[in-house]
Amino acid sequence: MAVPKRKHSNARTGSRRSHDAKKPVSLVACPECSKMIPSHVVCPNCGHYMGRQVVNTEE
Secondary structure, three states: OOOOOOOOOHHHHHHHHHHOOOOOOOEEEOOOOOOEEEOOOOOOOOOEEOOEEOOOOOO
């Protein structure tokens, strides 16, 4: 089994981890009710997705 011969430096470790940070969720406005929701998700307020009614909601 391969074993590293030397310890990775802190700079090398930090460079590798530079893309691991959490990114904020991108929100878009629902075209039907204008509520901010994550993209590619059924709107929990009105139940629309891709321009059509997917989930029946009581209003």
